[in-house]
Amino acid sequence: MSKEFIKGNEAMAEAAVRGGCRFFAGYPITPQNDIPEYLSKRLFEVGGTFIQGESEIASINMVYGVAATGVRSMTSSSSPGLALKSEGISFIAGSRIPAVIINVARGGPALGTIQGAQQDYFASAKAIAPGGFRCFVVSPSTVQEAADLVYEAFEIADKYRTPVYVLTDGVIGNMMEIVELPPMRDPEEMLSSDAWRITKYNDDSSARQFSTYRPTGEMLTVDNIAMAELYEEWQEKEQRWEAFMMEDAEVVLTAYGSAGRIAKSAVKELRAQGIKAGLIRPITLFPFPNKAYENINYDKIDKIFVVEMSIPPQFVYDVELATKSQLDYININTSGGVIVETESIVDKVKESM
Amino acid sequence: MEKIYERPSFTSPAIGMGFCPGCSHSTAHKLMAQALDKYGLRDKAVLIYPVGCGGLGKDWVRLNNIVALHGRAAAVGTAIKKCNPENIVISYQGDGDLAAIGMAETMHAANRGENLTVIFINNTNFGMTGGQMAPTTLLGQRTTTSPDGRDIERHGAPFKMAELIAELDAPKFVGRFALHDAKNVIKAQAAIDKAIRMQVEGKGYSFVELISLCPTNWKLNPVDSAKRVEKEILKEYPLGIFKDFE
Known part of the structure; x- marks a missing residue:
């Protein structure tokens, strides 16, 4: 166990790597820039991939694609950037794909201010995008807790096949504290299943399809009931x-x-x-x-x-x-x-x- | 008796493609499937489907496929390919998807030279939503949102995607082909085969534009649609290979 005096954004980035994150795509926006900057070097050291997307939209779509192949994936942004990612998050949730999204929130609406804020409560916990879906949303109070929650977020995402949304802000993201960073997770211990993801080899019987379109309301009802049951399960087991x-x-x-x-x-x-x-x-x-x-x-x-x-x-x-x-x-x-x-x-x- | 022709191995005999009669998506799908069969890639392939008519084919091909958000197929494909280089990733997109809402993703994936195969269906309109004006709609062409015909002053000129992409440094194979008669279909098959083979060999980004028929929204029968391609569309969109690394 190592203790480090580290900035919130960098602690979250390092915790993601230690939690198994091997893909990150993001686009510059203040106050979260330390996350992509850190990962643009760090991910390649562990055999991962970093892409600076041409937009927030491209970045979340990169996560959508690669997460469907079972690679632990993350994107981060700040409030107006999350608005751009919201449709992509709805596809990830609708397709039941695990991923982690960090919002280092700033003031709003619109460009607002780059300082920390808590004005994205509805936009994270209630309605990220149209369609009535939810993410599993966590919010840390310290840099230590931010690192711990990001680390665990990948496990929660895989367990429930859901996007996990870490709502923090410019205060925590830019604060330095002494943190005990979690250990590098052994890939062997990570939850992941070939039962749902695209693998290197899928024959006729195991070919995967990720599509959120349902031709009939009856078909959609089946999905939506499953979604409601998932959220009830969280309410029962996961309140923290x-x-x-x-x-x-x-x-x-x-x-x-x-x-x-x-x-x-x-x-x-x-x-x-x-x-x-x-x-x-x-x-x-x-x-x-x-x-x-x-x-x-x-x-x-x-x-x-x-x-x-x-x-x-x-x-x-x-x-x-x-x-x-x-x-x-x-x-x-x-x-x-x-x-x-x-x-x-x-x-x-x-x-x- | 010797069997000399059969349906691509991984396509579903039970499920039709779902395209309108005379629509070139059916032809393009068959060519894509035959190319994957030719190189034995069915188990490694990942098709990225668009939002729009193109996506209707997803149940016909029993291959890994993922329906991207509207316009974002190239971004989805980029990440899949970068993290899973063994998979063969094909981004199959129409003109609204690729050249309107998805222009940024299209150009940036091409400019990064991702080792992807992009198949671009250019039928000069938004098909799925009922024939609205697309970035590729010809000048003078009447659509539901350009009822007086596309006008250069009001709407700008059509985008020539293959030429645009060929201007970039990174792409390795860029060409425009057509699907309105047998001679051109054979050429298109050769182009798709080559584009997929180049990806297998790690040679980089390829872009195959296919001039396609949309009889339903053109309000022409398939025969007259094919004539329209010859008489009108190919004058605006010349066929040929604009870039070939090999």
């Missing part, structure tokens, strides 16, 4: 979150991703001032960790502070759903591009208690 100082919490905060780490600092500060605060921090955004919110003592708690870097707020709607609209929802939010500050969270909590 961190509950921080929630055991005796009298004041509850909730936040994910980069806002999650700042909210955690606010909880510590509130505790230092004698206020029993706690934090629920979702790690999976889809499946949303509804179970985390079931443990709230609804007899004592009547409000929840929802911290996010998005105006108007987006994440709060899932919190309201998970808590069955039983609470008051107090938004502590900044615009994308403006990092929410610990002091402003502490002040807002104290003023609303």
Whole structure:
């Protein structure tokens, strides 16, 4: 195990390689450029392939093709680039092909700002593209967690034959922290199956077809029911979150991703001032960790502070759903591009208690 | 009795190709299948299908195939070939797919000199969606979106894809052929055979444009469609090999 002082984007890139990624295609966009830059050298050292695509669209389509041959594949981009990739992601999801997509998000809409933001919540967890499909969406709060989640994302993608979407932002992507990078995964241990992928040799009986077109609604229904069952399975088995100082919490905060780490600092500060605060921090955004919110003592708690870097707020709607609209929802939010500050969270909590 | 002709080994006798009568996609499919059979490549082949009429053939060929997003076949093919050099990758695309929405992917894959075979069906219109104007529509040609005929001032001139691609440094074999009569079909077969063989030999990118009939959307019977190719289309789109590395 090696510990390194490393930037978020590079930690994710290296974790991808160690997790078995052997193909990457991407297109320059700030603030994720360190990922393709790093991989343009690193992938060739491990016998992989890197392509700088002529666009985000070409890049996700390269991933679509090569992932169908079972090569662990990834692309990364930032918010407006994800819009361009969205149709490709829908084909990957519709064809049940594993792949990993990293969004180092920036402020929006459109060109917005290159600083970190949490304005892609709906666009990642709810509706990446038309058609009602979902990705498995995870969001890290630290560089360590970013590396760990990217590493594991390839396993989740293969296990469920789904695109896994890592939603992070310019804050985590450009931050340097001490990270224990995961070990290089042995290709022998990786999940992959010749049962579905294009191989070097497919005869008459094993020729593969990847097509998302269904001539009839009845045929589409079969696919869509399978899709719904997959998402139900995730809801049952895969919800992940961190509950921080929630055991005796009298004041509850909730936040994910980069806002999650700042909210955690606010909880510590509130505790230092004698206020029993706690934090629920979702790690999976889809499946949303509804179970985390079931443990709230609804007899004592009547409000929840929802911290996010998005105006108007987006994440709060899932919190309201998970808590069955039983609470008051107090938004502590900044615009994308403006990092929410610990002091402003502490002040807002104290003023609303 | 000796069998001297049979259907390509991997095509389905039970499933038709699904193309309209007189459509050149059927001919192009047969030529492509015969070429793969000739070199014994059925088990290694990966066909990249487009969005549009071309994709209708996917159930007829029992080969690995992947339907790309509209226009992106060359990008899909690029990555498959780079990571799986043993596979024989054919990008089969129509004119809307290759020359309109997919122009960037088409040109960049050609310019990188990917070791791919691109088969380009030029029938001067968007077939699947009902005959709209394509980048290849002739000047004066009436389509559902150029009802007064394609006009150079309003719509620009037709793209000559084979000539454009031949201008790039990397492509190794580029030519335009036609499918409207037996003599030309034989030449097209030779071109497709050569393009696929060159990929097997690792010689690089090849582009075979095929002037094709679309009787349904041209609103002509197949015989008159073939006459139109001879009288009108070949004047705008000359046949021939524009680049040959060998």
